[in-house]
Amino acid sequence: MRKIILSIVGVLLIVLAVFLAKKIVDSKKSFKPKAQKVVKTVFTEVVKNGAVPIVVPANGNLTAKRRVELYAEVQGVFRKGNKLFKEGQIYDQGETIIRIDASEYAASVQSAKSNLYNQLTSIMPDLRLDYPDIFPKWETYLNGFDMAKSTPELPELTTEKEKFFITGRGILTSYYNVKNLEQRLSKYRIPAPFKGVLTEALVTEGTLIRGGQKLGEFINTDVYELEVAISKTYSDLLKIGEKVTLTNLDKTKMYTGKVARINGRVDQASQTIKAFIEVRDNTLREGMYLEANLDAKEEQDAIEIDRNLLLENNKIFVVRDTVLDVIDVNPVYFTDKKVVIKEVPDGTTIMAKPLVGAYTGMAVKVFEDKSANIKG
Structure with a gap:
């Protein structure tokens, strides 16, 4: 009997505990936090199309616009000049940049000139007797012949007889031979073609220079x-x-x-x-x-915006009554930071700065900026 009573009491206690637990749970109020809607602020600008310069x-x-690479056309020893042949050296127009020893070659030139002078002297008696009309001009030429100066140009051959006589005596051959030697002699000196500075020097005084060798570079500054x-x-x-x-x-x-x-x-x-x-x-x-x-x-009827505002290369965000929307645009020129676009109506309010997480239909708050206008 005692066991039955204890069992009944145990069951009652369990039922009572369950009942009390349910009462406690039901009496506890649950408070659910109300979700607050966050409205992000955007920077906007009002479009005013105009002429946008394309830069x-x-x-x-x-x-340097004028530069000369210096090459040797002759062979010889590089002689010291008035200025050192060094990088950064300034030369005036006509001033000698490089002078190559030409003493041996100059002697051969003088020998050829002397031979020409002797030929001219030998024909003077025949000219006096056979061609007295042309003798004066050849006499004048011979008197003006200076061995220390460049060979002067021969007198003009006016008649066939004069041409045959002068050519037959070998005067023309000797004359052009001398002029050829004098021309080559001039290559032993390289003058400055203009006022400038030496930017590269590949040789120094005393160097044996060979024909075709590059000597340096000279530029006009x-x-x-x-x-x-x-x-x-x-x-x-x-x-x-x-x-x-x-x-x-x-x-x-x-x-x-x-x-x-x-x-x-x-x-x-x-x-x-x-x-x-x-x-x-x-x-x-x-x-x-x-x-x-x-x-x-200049691109007419266009505006310029930041390149990161362009969506899918042909769309941009606009603000319509505090709600984001997208419109199609026509980009005409890109730079690394900017883009020039067209087909945006005047007065359209567009997003001026990128907004993270922006999407079509998103509610936004416009940042009040009295100077927010974008012009072409």
């Missing part, structure tokens, strides 16, 4: 050229004489140049055309890296 960037290294490659799309828009703004690599100084030449051939590999920009400045040096901005044309 084509280009870059390259400066080269007044005018430089910048060779740039331009897309063929804008090749027909560039004009010779057009002004170009140039900047150095550090963007600390600006120069003004002009388009001097435009190549008439398109590079088949890159589909670009070479243009040459002429620039003058005392601070420039050959080999300097410069960046150029070429004004190709």
Whole structure:
């Protein structure tokens, strides 16, 4: 009997515990937090179409417009001059850059000139007797013949008899032989073709120079050229004489140049055309890296925006009554940071800065900026 009573009591206690637990659970209120809707703020601009200048960037290294590579045409020992043949040496126009020892060759030239003079002297008696009408001009020529100077040009042969007589005595042959030797003698001295500076020196005084050997490079420092490659799309828009703004690599100084030449051939590999920009400045040096901005044309009824605002290459976000939407646009020119687009109606409010997670239909709050207008 006792066991039955204890069993009944145990069951009652279990039922009571379950009942009390249910009451406690039911009496506990659950509070669910209410989700707050977050509205992101966007920066916007109002479109006003206009003329957008298309500026084509280009870059390259400066080269001297006038440069001469110095080569020896004769052989001999490089003799010391008034100035050392060193890089950076400045020479005036006509000043001797290189002088090669020509004493031996000069003696052979003088020998040939002496032979010509003797021939002329030997024909003078015959000219006096047989051709008295042409004798005076040949006498004048002989009197003006100076062995220390360049051989003067022969008198003009006016008649057939005179031509036959002079040619038959070997005068013309000797004369042109002397002129040929004198021409070669002049190659033992290399003068400066213009005022400039020596940028490369490959020999020194006392060196034995051989024919065909490169001696150095000489440039004019007044005018430089910048060779740039331009897309063929804008090749027909560039004009010779057009002004170009140039900047150095550090963007600390600006120069003004002009388009001097435009190549008439398109590079088949890159589909670009070479243009040459002429620039003058005392601070420039050959080999300097410069960046150029070429004004190709103006695109009408267009605007310029950041390139990262363009979606799928032909769409942009617009704001309609605090809701994002997309519209189709027509991009006409790209740079690394900007893009010029068309077919955006005036007065359209567009997104001015990228928004992370933006999508069509997204509710946004427009940042109030009184100066937020984008113009072409």
